[in-house]
Amino acid sequence: MMENDEVAKVLDETADMLEVAGENFFRVRAYRNAAQAIRDQAVQVAGLSKEQIDEIPGIGADLAGKITTIVKTGGLPLHHELASKFPPQLLELRDIPGLGPKRLKLLIDHLQIRDRDDLEKAVKSEAIRKIRGFGPKIEDRIRESLLRRETGQGKRMLYAEATRIAAQIEAHLRKCTAIREFELAGSFRRRRETIGDLDAVAAAADCAAVMKHFTAFPGITQVIGSGETKTSVVLKGGLQVDLRVVPAKSFGAALTYFTGSKSHNVHLRRIAQARGLLLNEYGLFRGAAVVAGRTEEEIYRALGLSWMPPELREDRGEIEAAASGKLPKLIERKNLRGDLHTHSLYTDGHASIEDMARQARQSGLEYVAITDHSRRLAMAHGLDPERLREQRREIERIRKKLSGISLLQGIEVDILDDGRLDLPADALSKLDWVVASVHYKLEQNPADMTRRLIKAIRNPNVDVIGHPSGRLLEHREPSKFDLAEILRVAREEGCALEINSQPQRSDLTDTACMAAKQAGVKLVISSDAHSTRDFALLDYGVNQARRGWIEKDDVLNTRPLKNLRPRR
Ligand code: DGT
Ligand code: CA
Ligand code: CA
Numbered sequence: 001m002m003e004n005d006e007v008a009k010v011l012d013e014t015a016d017m018l019e020v021a022g023e024n025f026f027r028v029r030a031y032r033n034a035a036q037a038i039r040d041q042a043v044q045v046a047g048l049s050k051e052q053i054d055e056i057p058g059i060g061a062d063l064a065g066k067i068t069t070i071v072k073t074g075g076l077p078l079h080h081e082l083a084s085k086f087p088p089q090l091l092e093l094r095d096i097p098g099l100g101p102k103r104l105k106l107l108i109d110h111l112q113i114r115d116r117d118d119l120e121k122a123v124k125s126e127a128i129r130k131i132r133g134f135g136p137k138i139e140d141r142i143r144e145s146l147l148r149r150e151t152g153q154g155k156r157m158l159y160a161e162a163t164r165i166a167a168q169i170e171a172h173l174r175k176c177t178a179i180r181e182f183e184l185a186g187s188f189r190r191r192r193e194t195i196g197d198l199d200a201v202a203a204a205a206d207c208a209a210v211m212k213h214f215t216a217f218p219g220i221t222q223v224i225g226s227g228e229t230k231t232s233v234v235l236k237g238g239l240q241v242d243l244r245v246v247p248a249k250s251f252g253a254a255l256t257y258f259t260g261s262k263s264h265n266v267h268l269r270r271i272a273q274a275r276g277l278l279l280n281e282y283g284l285f286r287g288a289a290v291v292a293g294r295t296e297e298e299i300y301r302a303l304g305l306s307w308m309p310p311e312l313r314e315d316r317g318e319i320e321a322a323a324s325g326k327l328p329k330l331i332e333r334k335n336l337r338g339d340l341h342t343h344s345l346y347t348d349g350h351a352s353i354e355d356m357a358r359q360a361r362q363s364g365l366e367y368v369a370i371t372d373h374s375r376r377l378a379m380a381h382g383l384d385p386e387r388l389r390e391q392r393r394e395i396e397r398i399r400k401k402l403s404g405i406s407l408l409q410g411i412e413v414d415i416l417d418d419g420r421l422d423l424p425a426d427a428l429s430k431l432d433w434v435v436a437s438v439h440y441k442l443e444q445n446p447a448d449m450t451r452r453l454i455k456a457i458r459n460p461n462v463d464v465i466g467h468p469s470g471r472l473l474e475h476r477e478p479s480k481f482d483l484a485e486i487l488r489v490a491r492e493e494g495c496a497l498e499i500n501s502q503p504q505r506s507d508l509t510d511t512a513c514m515a516a517k518q519a520g521v522k523l524v525i526s527s528d529a530h531s532t533r534d535f536a537l538l539d540y541g542v543n544q545a546r547r548g549w550i551e552k553d554d555v556l557n558t559r560p561l562k563n564l565r566p567r568r
């Protein structure tokens with residue numbers, strides 16, 4: 001059966017191609033909305049009837065029919081027709097940060113761009129800036145994006161996207177009877193927000209049997225080197241997987257080595273050398289004698305260190321901390337008692353407030369804040385004071401009938417370009433929780449952006465700054481501001497900063513989390529859920545926090561509701 005993501009991808013690609021072809025906005029949007037609605041479904045749409053698909057909010061009868069075609073045939077005639085019109089090299093360009101389908105269409109119309117080479121030439125001759133709707137800034141961004149791609153960066157996969165593939169690989173390999181131990185390693189094990197490739201380590205006596213089993217994995221398109229101890233393959237979506245097979249007595253050493261990071265390894269090796277030892281992927285040795293190798297614990301202990309969670313292994317002080325018994329006790333998902341950033345049908349969410357509240361309870365939470373958008377986001381039907389009052393009444397009605405979850409009325413209020421907020425103080429002060437976020441003019445110069453954020457932080461109605469940098473991985477650069485200054489004021493004002501769990505955002509970053517903790521600024525880990533399914537995203541926010549050395553007490557939504565708000 002087709003996965004929802006695969007169905008949604010066909011719809012998204014169709015939307016992109018329609019847009020490049022100059023189709024009208026509403027038709028394009030219908031495909032995009034349908035794709036999003038399908039991604040948000042908890043059940044597989046491939047198992048639903050056309051009538052059931054029709055009932056999903058955001059999907060009309062026409063698209064329901066198309067979706068059944070996709071599910072039945074794996075494709076869509078319209079998609080094929082459009083794809084035959086555009087060379088594939090052309091469509092790849094729409095993923096370049098700064099471009100997107102709309103601008104791509106302009107480039108095709110004005111400069112007859114057909115592929116990457118054409119685009120590079122156009123950038124070089126500064127032809128792009130002359131087109132209306134572009135200008136030098138956008139041309140520069142396209143140039144930077146092209147450069148990044150050339151150096152091999154910018155092709156990373158979101159951790160969240162890799163988890164499904166990783167689980168499939170792991171399940172496949174665990175069926176191999178020759179394997180005695182198995183673990184995924186590399187940046188995936190360290191839970192970086194994006195991964196370059198997937199690394200795996202297995203312990204086995206019969207390497208050949210393992211390699212044979214591995215290369216029989218159904219999703220492989222290419223085997224790029226298969227040796228005694230290492231095999232690399234490329235999967236359908238382009239992800240590379242490296243598998244290393246070592247004897248069981250070396251498993252811990254190999255796991256440590258291939259978990260990395262590289263700089264963590266380099267530091268470990270230095271410590272080994274200082275003790276007259278040699279550390280590599282086969283073990284820790286004194287001359288020819290094996291000191292350790294079977295488990296990670298053994299290796300770390302022999303180096304005078306305690307074992308540490310992979311998320312910390314970036315050589316950012318974890319080795320020193322382990323040597324002196326000062327490793328942090330990292331936050332866990334089960335420490336979260338509430339979610340303080342979610343959306344509902346009132347704006348751009350896909351579920352009712354009641355369904356969101358029920359799912360929050362189902363996810364083990366004690367409280368949830370509905371924080372829909374404010375009025376400036378007209379596209380999302382942002383709330384004005386009048387609709388906020390209306391929403392309040394609904395929330396009160398749900399509170400009466402729903403037990404086991406505290407429902408808060410909040411808002412995600414827009415921070416305007418000058419730092420004022422999109423709603424008046426008297427509307428905000430009536431709310432239980434206020435997230436303030438920047439959603440436009442992210443490319444402001446750093447001094448203005450710093451002032452803008454500080455003004456919002458100083459606003460006594462604001463509890464937390466949402467997705468502070470506004471970045472979208474692989475898509476939009478973070479806005480630039482003076483982080484130290486932001487942290488200083490946030491600390492002074494008792495305003496928290498958000499770790500947004502949406503995989504593309506993962507915002508704050510791990511290092512910004514560390515800086516916040518050092519500055520004494522509290523954090524909030526939020527799902528920014530737009531559907532009931534999105535509460536599961538909290539795991540990714542927790543990953544990010546753990547990479548930033550964050551402990552339970554650093555995070556406001558680990559507190560019981562009654563102790564939640566520090567400043568009011
Ligand atoms: P990625 O794939 O770019 O997201 O990042 P990693 O950390 O997974 O890096 P990768 O796949 O190149 O290598 C996996 C691990 O193997 C890495 O974390 C540390 C180890 N490793 C790779 N190359 C070297 C090296 O030259 N020296 C040392 N000490 N370790 C290495
Ligand atoms: Ca890797
Ligand atoms: Ca690798």
Ligand code: ZN
Binds near residue numbers: 412437439466467
């Ligand atoms: Zn937002």
